[in-house]
Amino acid sequence: MFATSILRSAYPAYKSPYGPKYQYQPHIDGITPKQLVRILPTAAAWTGVALFAVVYYASGIPRLRRDVLQRIPYLGERYFVNEIPASDNPF
Known part of the structure; x- marks a missing residue:
């Protein structure tokens, strides 16, 4: 009764060239x-x-400025050092 399924597995499936x-x-x-x-x-x-954008918006945070931005070669020591003049010091 199921002998045809055994015979089918012996033949490869047809593959159209098109x-x-x-x-x-x-x-x-x-x-x-x-x-x-x-x-x-x-x-x-x-x-x-x-x-x-994250660095720009967070550049005002002193910890980020000191630990990250000031360690950039050439740029850190020129642009990211925030020195307060003595005339602005209240003490």
Whole structure:
């Protein structure tokens, strides 16, 4: 009764020469390397803009200015040192 299913497995499945040629496409969570190469420059630009905005808005915090911004070579010692003149000191 089920002898035909055994015979079918012996023959390869028909593959039309006019059909699509499928190939394995590597991906990580659905993102292919082609998509990653296309998205990466935009993501890097937005990340740079976001980092600049965070540093700009937080540059008034003394701890950030002292620990991060003043340690930038050449720029830190010139632009991020906040010295209060003696005339503004109330004591």
